[in-house]
Amino acid sequence: MAIPGEQPFHPSGGRSTHAVTPCDILIVDDDPALCRTFPRVLGRPGRRFDECASVGEAILRLERQRYDLVLLDYRLPDATGLSVLEWLTGRAREEAVILISGEDTTDAVIGALRGGADDYVRKPYSVAHLQRVVDNALHKAALEAANRAMSQRLKASEQLHRYLVEISPDLIFTLDAEGRFTYLNPRVSALLGYDRQSLMKQPFASIVAAEDLERFEAQLSRPGRSFTLELRLQRRHEDADRRLGDGVTVSLTAIPMEHVDGPLGPASGLYGVARDISERKRAEAIISFQAYHDQLTHLPNRALFKDRLELAIAQARRRGGMLAVMFADVDRFKLVNDSYGHAEGDALLRGIASRLSESLRRGDTLARLGGDEFTILLPDVERPDDVESVARKIIATLGAPFKLSRADFRATVSIGIALFPRDGDSAEDLIRHADIAMYRVKRSGKNAFRFFEPELNSHHHDRIRLENELRLAFERDELELHYQPQVSLSRKEIVGVEALLRWTHPALGSIPPSTFIPVAEEIGLIGEISAWVMECACRQLAEWRAAGHTALRMSLNLSPHDFGHRDIVDTVIDCVRRHDLPPAQIELEITESLMMNDSDGVAAKVRALRDAGLSVAIDDFGVGYSALAYLQKFPVSTIKIDRSFVRELNGQAGNPIISAITGIARGFGLCMVAEGVEEVGQVETLGDLGCDVMQGYLFARPAAAEQVGRWLDGGMEAMAD
Incomplete structure (x- = not known):
């Protein structure tokens, strides 16, 4: 060290060039x-x-x-x-x-x-x-x-380190060789509620939660080795009973300090840091819950349900037992969303989930797959009758109406059931087969349950094939329109035709509309089909008008699903205008059931069509929910008498229902068309009741446009030939 004021000698004998200290x-x-x-x-x-x-x-x-x-x-x-x-x-x-x-x-x-x-x-x-x-x-x-x-630097460093230890957000401590506290920083008070002096010379194990005590003591019994583990420390509440409260999850790191010289001589023990990770663990728990649970109902989701089902299958396979999988779909749920909004729909789903849970045992699993679909796992089933009892209980539980903010709603479910091992030996097969059985319930009237049967699988495969083939029908030009004449008895001529959709498949042959129209509605293809029907029918009517048949009326059917589209009115009117047709010569047929569903919205669209000059007919009148109130609310122009009533006319005086229908038509000033006329006696009776326009096999079967054109040119005689 250089002496202040003295320039030190360099080893070589000369003076150093280093600066001297003043x-x-x-x-x-x-x-x-x-x-x-x-x-x-x-x-x-x-x-x-x-x-x-x-x-x-x-x-x-x-x-x-x-x-x-x-x-x-x-x-x-x-x-x-x-x-x-x-x-x-x-x-x-x-x-x-x-x-x-x-x-x-x-x-x-x-x-x-x-x-x-x-x-x-x-x-x-x-x-x-x-x-x-x-x-x-x-x-x-x-x-x-x-x-x-x-010395000042060492003192400052010591003060800094002590300060850092004292204010550390982590619990810092030292233990002696017996695992007792020899130092604790003040963090222990805020973290666990203890005064640190009260813990001095106390074993660390005294604040470890019971469920983690064995793991901690196992690590402590290995002297001279560092360790890190997560455990829960008991928090002490200063209540009247001074009981141990809820715990704090910490990440504990301990380092041995063998033979460290302290102020009292050589010492050994542990130096440790415990970091509070409770918030992180809570966040991890939330993330884990969200990954395996539905956010709306807090039920298990598809992934968790599948895990539990696979575990139940493995246990049932070992024991030679049985289990059941239920697939439940809420009926008419879309009606709630469309009528009252998605908030009401969510409230309904939560209510349904709650009632379903109340119907199950503690060991059963209820899951929401998404939308209005729920799955149920029933492990340890002894016989199918037990599953049937649960299904009946679920249907009964949902019998009471759900009180929504705008109205009460009675919810029902369609339930499909698959049994292990009878209906499948994997989670995928059981869920799929229960789903197939559920869809059969949907098509059979809803609000019921059904067990899976092997033939349903073949029907399901046929259904999938039909869906795929229907999607290709447009590309293959397999759809066509046939037309059935509507005859006026008083005028002895064809006054109108009804456009009827036909599908001729190259391999499956002729497929009736009653088979493929419901499929088109379920897969969302009906809108495209209806637009195609509207376009073809309007184009054909324009051709017949150009040929001189200017008074002919074209009648065509619209699906109830079409009225769910906001632009249905504009679409129809635009098509009529593009083909330069008088609107009154286009008659749109709707069903009575359509009037029952969301009547306000449908009525407004029907009124808009009528205001545009189009005719609107109620198809199959008298079969469903006929009511005078709907005739007052819906501005229809025509009612069609269903073929089931016409079939009962055998030349007798008439049918009371048809008599009532004709009376209603006269009272409201509506036109009438009777369909399904096949016998002369039916014609006479209908004529006596005041029905002038008829259609049916007695006059002509539906035919292609070319044939109908010849009938139009030749009149009733050509049609009779």
Whole structure:
């Protein structure tokens, strides 16, 4: 270490080129000659000298400035140099002091050294001796200054580390060899509710939750090894009973501190840090829940249901037992969403989920696959009758109406059931077969249950094939329209035709509309088909009008699903206008059931069509929910008497229902068309009841446009031929 004010020698013998440390020296002596001599003999690069001649002046200088070295004469005009030493000691000053005096008594030397002088030089002295004493004093002062600086840094570092430990958001602790606390930072109070002093010398195990205690003690029993584990620490609540409350999940890291020298000698034990990860664990739990549960109903989702089903299958296979899978679909759920909004639909789904859960056993699993579809796992089933009892209980539970904000709604479900091992030995097969059985319930009237049967699978495969073939029908040009004449008895001529859709498949042959129209409605293809029918029928009517049949009326059917589209009115009107047709010569047939569903919306669209000049007929009138109120609400122009009533006419006086229908038609000023006329007696009876327009096999079967064109040109005689 370089001596302040002294340029150290380089090992090669020359002076170092390193910068020297500045050094301030105060000379206190009343001999002017000595004051001039000292700087010359003691001067070194970096050394600066001040001088004064009395104790008072020296103290004034020291009050204004700190020095590295004071050369102090013993005898001064106003007091001895001991007064300066006493002043420096009283203020804990750090200047090095060399007392220079002619006093040769031992008492003077002892007094000077006891007063705080670093050395004592007797006069007379040699210059070399003085230089050596000054250099040693400055070197010692430099070492002491460096030591003080290092001590201050160590103290500051210790304070910083202690501060960091004390304010750490983690629980920091040390344990002795027996696992007892020897130190705890204040975090333990906020984290667990304990006063840290109350835990000192207590075993760490005393705050570990019971379910994690064995794991912790197993790690603690392996001395000399670090470990990390997650565990729960008991939180202490300061309630009246001072009971242990809920726990805190921490990530604990412990490091051995074997033979560490402490203030009391060698020590061993553990240094540990416990970080609170409760929020992270809660977030992980939420993420895990969301990954395996439905967000609306909080029921298990498809993934979790499949996991539980596969586990139940494995257990049933080992025990040779039986289990059941139910597939439940809410009937008419779309009606709620469309009528009241999705918020009401969500409320209904939550209510249904709650009632379904109440119908099941504790070990059963109810899951929501999405939309209005639910699956149920019934493990440990002894016989199919037990499953049937659960299905009946579910249907009965849903019997009471659900109170929605805008109205009550009676929900029903269609349930398909598959049994293991009879109906499949895998989760996929059981769910699929239960789904197939459910769809058969849907097509058979809903609000019921059905067990899977092998023949349903073949029907299901046929259904899938039919769906695929129907989607290709447009590309293959397999759809066509046939037309059945409507005859006026009074005018003895064809006054209209009904467009009837036909599908001729190259392999399957002729497929009736009753088979493929419901499929088209379920797969969402009916809108495209209806648009195609509308376009073909309008184009054909335009051709017949161009051929001179200007009074002919075209009747065609619209699916109830078509009225679910907002643009149905614009689509129809646009098609009629593009083909330059009188709107009154287009008659759209709707069903009675359509009037029952969302009557306000349907009525508005029917009214818009009527306002545009089109005719609207009620098809199959009298079969379903006929009511005068609907005839008042819906501005229809024609009612069609269903073939089932016409079939019962056997030349007798008539049928009471037909009599009532004809009376209603006359009362409301509506036209009538009887369909399904096959016998002459039916014609006579209908004519007597006031029905003039008829259609049926007695007059003509539906035929292609070319054949109907010849009938139109040849009249009734051509049709009779």
